[in-house]
Amino acid sequence: MSAATTHPAAGARAGSTSGRLPGAVRLSLVRAGVEVRQFWRERDAVVFVFAYPILMLAIFSTVFGNEDQGTGVTEVGYAQYFLPGMVATGIMLTSFQSLVISIAVERDDGTLRRLRATPLPSTAYFGGKVLLTLATSLVQTAALLAVAALAFDVPMPTDPADWVTFAWVFVLGTATGTICGVGFSSLPRSGRSASAVVTPVVLVLQFISGVFFAFFALPSWMQTVASVFPLKWIAQGMRSVFLPDEMAALETSGSWQLAATAGVLVAWLIVGLVVAVRTFRWRRRDDG
Template sequence: MTAVQQQPSLPPLGAVYRTRAGVELKEFFRQRESVVFSLALPVILLVVFGAVLDYDIGLGIPFTQYFLPGILAAGILGVSLQNMAISIATERSDGTLKHLAGTPMPRSAYFVGKVVQVLATTVAILVILLLVGRVFYGVGLPSGTDWLTFAWVALLGAAACTLLGIAVSSLARTGRSASAMITPIALVLQFISGVFFQFSQIPTWMQTVASVFPLKWMAQGFRSVYLPDALAADEPAGSWELGRVAIVLGLWCVAGLVLCVLTFRWQDRGTD
């Protein structure tokens, strides 16, 4: 009687996750365009706008101190939603996703790798921007409990934008079309969400549109860390609304997860 051939056993799930995370990190940092767009662009914007818009917004607060929280939020948006949507759409188009789906690797490992890559690049861009703001513009680092607010705003914002990036990737037919579709939307959100201008100076209807999306709430949460409470009066509700910031970002995490489950595809349309 012929012995039944046994399938080779897979490595432990933790080892598979670590390996996939390492692959994602190596692939990201080998792509110069992704690194420059995700990490260098926010720094360039901070340096340029910080040099040009050198004025006092009130109470002796320079505009750079107001601008830094917004650019921190925009940096998270770039390394999570934008980069995630474009990279997944590209991997779907070139057959990478189809190939991975046909391997013994658990499909969850693919998403774990992506999440680790986003977390690593989020930490990197936040550290770089904090250092640039401190060294070149004298914007102090958060202190005391402000670090806790900084951490949960960054974590919730990155989670929400990452899940949205995974979901949005399915709307694009190719990686190139994903870039053309996502980048303009991200730029518009930055302009209406209090990144480049004081949010109170933006028309009311634009404020209403911005309030639907995570970027506005991330920027507002970060402003609560960097600005005195007296300037909270300039916010639409007259306060930082940190409770609402947490609720909105949390709801976007839930909505993003549901959209991922409903829309994610391993192959382009027409090839399933």
């Protein structure tokens, strides 16, 4: 067992004067430190996580940069209209896709089995994953917004209320994606197949949720299907932050539906938690 895996629990226990492990919050912070160090060692994953939303925004904005999103209500540039979708898909990639793959790999190579045999509580392991996801999502989103503002002249919100909306949609969306990722991570049969299992799901959701195409231009049946899943609501919540208020008329209900956004994300958070608790496996299927 590697030192990076065993150190958090062993070190915390040795440093406790009472002979007991520290609280779950402290252990989660320690575990998060390990997760962050391991994440930065995976150079290809780091580049993909941080660069993908920026590259997609840059490519599409360059190709369609001279085309405004004519709506009959107002007009905004391509980069401004699709920035919310890129923020949303970045959250999904970091909190859902990356987490599914990393947990499947850790189960496959025996890391989870060894962790399960240490004094480190499962809450600390999952807490470390959540904190890692929040940290990487925050850095990724900050980089994306900076590029959008500096390279593509996308106006940033000036109303503090918009940033409050941004904050709760970001946190709730990240938490929902993380919990759903933990639940979905038991589906791949091995670490090698995890990417093949989760990537098509993410791609389909991106295409039907208003990430690469204007959501109001999609067929109604596709909008209905997308409305079942969190990505559409994260993107819609972000559109309420970065687009003019007049653009709300283009949404399926004629409004931003922020209460519905919160409700759907909370519902998926609860469903994901139930599924994760009932299906999460510390061992591979062939380990018994």
